[in-house]
Structures are given as structure tokens and as C-alpha cells.
Amino acid sequence: MFISIPRMGDLMSTNKSTKVEVKNLTKIFGKHINKAKELSRQGKDKSEILKETGATLGVDRANFKIYDGEIFVIMGLSGSGKSTLVRMINRLIDPTDGEILIDGENLMKMDKKELREVRRKKMSMVFQSFGLLPNRTILENAEYGLEIQGVDKDTREKKAKEALETVGITGYNDEYPDQLSGGMQQRVGLARALANDPEILLMDEAFSALDPLNRTDMQDQLLDIQERLHKTIIFISHDLNEALKIGDRIMIMKDARVIQTGTPEDILTHPADEYVEEFIENVDRSKVLTAGNVMIRPMTVNIEKAGPRLTLKMMKANEVSTAYIVNAERKLLGVVDANDVIKLVREKKGDITPIIQTKVPTTEEDTPISDLMDDISQTGIPFAVINDRKQLKGIIVRGAVLGALAGNEVSDFE
Amino acid sequence: MNSLLLGSIPEVPLAHWIDGFVDWLVQFTGFFNAITNFIGSINNAFQWVFDIIPIWLFIVLVIALTYYVNRDQQNWGLLIFEFLGLLLIWNLNYWRDMTQTLTLVLTSSLIALVIGIPLGILMAKSHTAEIILKPILDFMQTMPAFVYLIPAVALFGIGMVPGIVASVIFAMPPTVRMTNMGIREVPDELIEAADSFGSTEWQKLFKVELPIAKTSLMAGVNQSMMLSLSMVVIASMIGAMGLGTKVYFAVGRNDAGNGFSAGLAIVILAIILDRLTQSLTRTRRKN
Numbered sequence: 001m002f003i004s005i006p007r008m009g010d011l012m013s014t015n016k017s018t019k020v021e022v023k024n025l026t027k028i029f030g031k032h033i034n035k036a037k038e039l040s041r042q043g044k045d046k047s048e049i050l051k052e053t054g055a056t057l058g059v060d061r062a063n064f065k066i067y068d069g070e071i072f073v074i075m076g077l078s079g080s081g082k083s084t085l086v087r088m089i090n091r092l093i094d095p096t097d098g099e100i101l102i103d104g105e106n107l108m109k110m111d112k113k114e115l116r117e118v119r120r121k122k123m124s125m126v127f128q129s130f131g132l133l134p135n136r137t138i139l140e141n142a143e144y145g146l147e148i149q150g151v152d153k154d155t156r157e158k159k160a161k162e163a164l165e166t167v168g169i170t171g172y173n174d175e176y177p178d179q180l181s182g183g184m185q186q187r188v189g190l191a192r193a194l195a196n197d198p199e200i201l202l203m204d205e206a207f208s209a210l211d212p213l214n215r216t217d218m219q220d221q222l223l224d225i226q227e228r229l230h231k232t233i234i235f236i237s238h239d240l241n242e243a244l245k246i247g248d249r250i251m252i253m254k255d256a257r258v259i260q261t262g263t264p265e266d267i268l269t270h271p272a273d274e275y276v277e278e279f280i281e282n283v284d285r286s287k288v289l290t291a292g293n294v295m296i297r298p299m300t301v302n303i304e305k306a307g308p309r310l311t312l313k314m315m316k317a318n319e320v321s322t323a324y325i326v327n328a329e330r331k332l333l334g335v336v337d338a339n340d341v342i343k344l345v346r347e348k349k350g351d352i353t354p355i356i357q358t359k360v361p362t363t364e365e366d367t368p369i370s371d372l373m374d375d376i377s378q379t380g381i382p383f384a385v386i387n388d389r390k391q392l393k394g395i396i397v398r399g400a401v402l403g404a405l406a407g408n409e410v411s412d413f414e
Numbered sequence: 415m416n417s418l419l420l421g422s423i424p425e426v427p428l429a430h431w432i433d434g435f436v437d438w439l440v441q442f443t444g445f446f447n448a449i450t451n452f453i454g455s456i457n458n459a460f461q462w463v464f465d466i467i468p469i470w471l472f473i474v475l476v477i478a479l480t481y482y483v484n485r486d487q488q489n490w491g492l493l494i495f496e497f498l499g500l501l502l503i504w505n506l507n508y509w510r511d512m513t514q515t516l517t518l519v520l521t522s523s524l525i526a527l528v529i530g531i532p533l534g535i536l537m538a539k540s541h542t543a544e545i546i547l548k549p550i551l552d553f554m555q556t557m558p559a560f561v562y563l564i565p566a567v568a569l570f571g572i573g574m575v576p577g578i579v580a581s582v583i584f585a586m587p588p589t590v591r592m593t594n595m596g597i598r599e600v601p602d603e604l605i606e607a608a609d610s611f612g613s614t615e616w617q618k619l620f621k622v623e624l625p626i627a628k629t630s631l632m633a634g635v636n637q638s639m640m641l642s643l644s645m646v647v648i649a650s651m652i653g654a655m656g657l658g659t660k661v662y663f664a665v666g667r668n669d670a671g672n673g674f675s676a677g678l679a680i681v682i683l684a685i686i687l688d689r690l691t692q693s694l695t696r697t698r699r700k701n
Contacts, residue, residue: 092606120612131607135625145611148621196611 018101019200019232020066020089025098027058027084033096046255057256058084061098064251064261071226071233073247075240081256082236086202089234090123091115102200120149123200124193128208130185132177138164138188139173145196156195163195164188166225183214190222194229203235207242212292212365213394219246240279241293244268252276291372292365294404295385295394298324301352303333308344308352311336324384324392325356332384332392334358360384365393369401376401436565446569453575457521464513473500476686483693492689499682508657508679515646515656515683518574522581522642527635530586534593534634535619544594551587559584559645563652577645577654585642592634596627632695639691643684657683 028036036055039048046057059081066072076082087093089100091107100107102122110118124145132141139157140147142164146156164170167187177185186206193201207215223246226233237243243250244264251261252272260272271277299318301311303325315323321338334356344355362384363372372383376398383396439446467475477496481488503512536543562583566576600623608622624631650658657680664673 087606090610092609116612116614118612119610123610125607125610127603127607129603131603133604133607133622133626135628144607144621148611148613148617192611202610 016067018065019068019103020234021099021101021104022062022064022066022089023099023101025062025085025088025100026060026096027081027088027093028055028096029058030055037097057081058093059088059095060256062253062258064258066232066234067249068232069230070248071222071235071246073235073237073243073250074253075237075243075247075250076253077238079255080253082238082253083204085253086204086234086236090119090125090202092125120145120196122198123202124196124198125202125204126186126189126193126206128205130177130182130189130209132185132188132192134177137174137176138169138180141177141188142191142195144192149196159197160191160195163191166194166229167191168221181214182210183218186210186218187221190225194225199232201231201233203233205236205238208238212290213295213297215242216293222246252279290365291363291367291369291383291385291396292393294369294400295365295396296400298382298384298392298395300324300326300330300392301336302326302328303352304328306352307350308341311352312338312341312345315341322381324395325352326392329389330391332360332362332386332390335360335381362386363396364388369396369404372396373401436568439565440568450570450575453521453525453570453578456524457517457574457578460517460520461514464517465510469504469509473497473504476500480686480690480693483690489689496686499686503679503682506675506679508660508676511655511657511660511676512679512683514574515643515658515680518578518581518646518649518654518656519639519642519683519687521574522578522585522645523635523639525578525582526586526589526638526642529582530589530634530638531593531631533586534590534631535597537590537594538597538623547590551590554583555587559648560651563648567652572653574654576652577649580649580652581642581645584645585638588637588641589631589634592630592637593627596630596634597623599630600626629695632691636688636691636695639687640684643680643687646680 026037026040030036030053032053032055036049036053036057039052040057040060044052046060049055049057062085074082074085084093088095089107091100095108098108102118107115107118133144136144139160142160143156146159151159161173164173164187167190169184169187169191172180172184177188180188186209189206207218210218219242222233235243235246247264249261249263250267252259252267252275254275260267260276262270267276268280271280299315299320299322301314301323304327306314311323315321315338322335323338323341324335325333327333336352336355336357340355341352344352360381361375361379363386365385365387369376376383376396382398384392385394385396386392464472473496477493480493480496484492503509533547537547538544559580562580563576566580570576570579604622604626605618608618613621646654646656646658647661648658650656650662657676660676661673661680664670664676
């Protein structure tokens, strides 16, 4: 059902070296920890333990290995313990029990100073809501990790700029985080993590706060960067599609326990239990994918800026026969056809309003494509995806829908 | 019934105990003399500066400072107010009194800040410290300010210094509280970010927590300054010179005219100090 593309992990499968090894890692929040441990050994589940002891089982005896240079996705719904788990790997949360070995060194045996060195040199973290310092410029944010290591100003500026370039942020050095969009802010978050040149990247739901188009962009970019830098990436996600797309291996968690670890192919073909099966069932792509997932960027013309001549020029440059007309607030007004525009240009008219066709089928970002299939197959004009303020977010073309159903990722630029 | 019941229980000699405590403190004369000299010299330094600056230059400096701190969003009304207000104080012959009051306010705010900010940080970092300090701060702020004058005189004599000490006690709580609150309100994710990159506790404090808590911290400093200004009339009762003395004397002589004009001078000073510290609070950006 899915097109299988060889991934980093598969290519290196003959020569895997372990980067991170986690043994019996456990976190219990609250009091009565020993009793809770006992109950979990007896096989009681998270809610039973909470009821009997008042303690919350965060992560229960997790065992796994992460190989050098792979993207390891830890997947689960909220409350499954995935965020707790990733925070134990750099000991932002201190485990109740268990071992964390990084390159064979036990993190649990380190004192504060040694731990600080590991955090400074070996691993960096990217946060869900970016975690940028609002009082610092973009460049100063990217420099943070190096600054606290005492790296001199010139060197750290140079490295921070390189990292910002790597993630595609240039020309914003002196702006502040709140002047940038969410996608851009998360790029800065990623750049800040990369500036230290760590071996391990911890990414906690790093793309979950972004809108669908931006999220796809960032996923692609992460894969791009990974191809060049070969970091070991531990990526937390609640989105199976994201996990399948970027993960070399995926670990599925439920209620503090690890359910299954394997390649995307493994998980799809040999689900460990009903829970995972249910998850995969949901990957009936026409139901999982929404209009927002398969939409592409349309060619838009701002009616308040462009007349027929400019419109035609833009359409030629983009090689499209239909352009979407919006006003300054990106509110969708309709579409124009290239032939009509050419006619207007020949007649030397200055206004494109008369030729706008206002009958455009529209839908919203979170509509599943299964609901749209009938209409898509019957109409020739692509669906316009709009939000509640009638602003144009993207369009859905047949090719992209078919591609997405076949398991291909939708590219934003056709 | 009530009186019968109470009559059987001897009165708690609370006042006697407190007297005993103050008497016990008085024996450390050397220690309190040292503090008196220290605070006195800060006070004298401020006063010395204000005395050698010619009045016209002082007015120019205040206006220039206001202009500078508001440079990206100029407030012309405030500049005019400052100019006219200071001229009025000069004209009413309150200039030296005004500088004495200003000295008292600046000295006590400075001390409140130097003690209050570290206390606020300690309170934010340690749960135990918070539990201990909270009731003490409530006590400091709600106890009628007059009461502080009595032990202050016993320990520091009369004059500016006991006035400053009483002002510090009364005015410090907002600085402590707002510093504590500002640091506690730093988003968890920023603390996690600072930790995950391997910051030391000091680096986290100076590079993340204090800069982000700055707005609320400065609001605390502003409040402390206003509270210490509210102490000037009370402090004048134990010999702290300044506009407060004029008001105090006017009360004694039932002299509404002079009382109000000295009071008005305090108001003018209060508005200038308030607006100046508020503009320092605003975050300023490079571009």
C-alpha cells in the first residue's frame, strides 16, 4: 500500500552502532513510589495504579536502543509518557529507576557538572512551543548554547549564522522572535539546537504547533538537514503520518508502556497488538488525510495590486491557466481563466473584476478528503481550501489527492 | 461572664516582651552605629550632589533624562509638566526641602532594592524561604508605619537615618514580592530550554530569569519608591528633614495654605519619579 523508500536506517542496517541505550527506565510521579512500582510489576495498568496509590506512572520500564544517525520517533497519544521519556534522556526529569547509556556512558551516574557537559556538547533539544527567549534577537537566541559555554563572540556569531543558514533563516538576525511566524520561530529553535553541533537532537513535538503546510515544509527540511548532517534524532510525535514520514524506526507508547518498536514497514505489516492495529487502521488515508494535508499553494493574484497585464505575466511565470483572485486580506474572490485575461489585455482594459468567475467549489482545512472525493471527481476546477474568514489557504488538485492516497507526500510546489 | 472568664487569665505581657527585645537590641550599639554611619553616608552623598548642582541645571538634567528614557515614544506633556512643576517648587522656596525628600526616597529605595531583589530571588527558588518570608512581608506592610519609628529612634537616634530605616521596612515588600512573582512566572519551557543547553544556575538566573522577570521586577521597584515617598511625612516626626517637615509643621500650626503647598510639591515629585521609573520598565529593542 505504501511506496517504500530506502531510509537511512535501512541503508545502515548492516553496520549499526548504538548511540543511546535505555534500560528499565521508569518514572513515577507522586508519593507511594515503591508501592506503585510493585503494582506495575504485577501488571496493573496506569489507571489502576493511580486509583490505588495516587501515584502517576509516567514511564514504565522502557527498554530500547537508538542507533547512530537514525531518526527514532517515539509515538503515542497525550498521556502516553512520550514527553516524560524524552525529558529523562537529558535528565530534565530525573528517572525513578533505570539506566540511560549514551555512547556507553551512564547518565545516571553523572554529577551535575558532568551532566552539564553532556547537555552542552552531546545533545540539544527543540521544544513544542519553540522556547525562544523573547528578549533576545534571533541571532542571540541561536547563540545561546555557545554563549553559556563561554565561546567568544566572533566564533559563536559565526556558528550561529551558519546554523541559521542551514535551516533557511537569513536576514532576520536582528529581529525578535515575536516578529516571526511560528514556522520561522521553530526554524530558529532548530538552529539554536544545531549551533552547538550536538550528536543527538531531542525534538519534543517540534512541529505539532505548526499549521499543516508549514509542518510538511519542516518535515521535508528536517529530512534534508539529516541527509547532510547525520545526527541521531529522537523525535516525539502524536501524529502517525508524521512518524511514518520521518522515522527510520518508530516506537509506539501507550499508558506509560512501550507497545512496539520497529521500522514503519514493520509496524504497518506486523502490528504488535490491537492498539497498534487500530492506529494503523486509521491510516485509511482518505479518512486520515484532510484537505489541509493535500492542498498545494495556488497561484494567487491580489486584485488591489494587479491588473490584467501583471496577472498574465504572473500566470505565465507560474505556468498556470487559472489564477486565484484574492483581496489584500487574502479573502477569496474567485478565479480567472488565462484566455479571458489575454482578451482583456488585448482590449487594453485595466480591471480584471468583470472576468472573475465566482463559482468556485470551496472546503475547509479539516475536512477529510473522503468527504470530497465525489465532488473532486466530478468538477474540473480545483477545490479552494478556505478558513472561517474566507481566506484562501490552498487548493486541492486531483493529482495531489491521488498521490496522497497512494502514499506519496504532497509537495507544495507543483 | 466574659469579663469573669478573662479576669481569671493574667494579661499577656506582650508590650513588656517587645520592650525587652528592643532593650536587648540596644546593647549592640556598635553594630547599629556602623549601620547608621553607612546609611548616613549614602544619604549625605546624594544630598551633597543635589546641593552642588545649580537649580537650573538640575531642572535641565531631569528633563533631559526624561527625554532620553522616552526617546522612542516621546511624552511632551510630561516634559512640560516637569518643567513647570520644578519651577513652581523653586518659586515656593521648597527647593532644598524637595532635594532632602528626594534624597530620603532615593536612599531608602536603593537599600530596599539591594536587599529586596536578592530576597525575591531566594523566595522564588526556595519553597521554604517563601513560606517563611510571606507572613513577614505581610507584617512589614500592614503594621502601621508609625510604629516602626519607635524602635528606629531607639536604635538609630533621630534624624534622616531612622526615617530611612522605617521607609525601607515599609517600602521593601513590593520589590520582594514582584521579583518573586516575575521569576516564578517565567514559562516552564524557557527554564527547560536553559537547562537543556547546560546553563549553570547563575547563567539561568542572569540570562533567562531576570531579563524575563524585568517588567514585573521594575513594577515592584516603582511601587517601593512610591511607598517610601508616602513615608516622608511620617519620617519627619523623628527629624527626617524635607517637604514632610513642612507638612508636619503646617499640621501643628493648623496652616492649611502652607500644608497644601508643601503637599503639592510632594505630589509633583511623586509624579516625576513614578513616570521616570515607569519608562524604565518598558522593554526597549535594538531596531
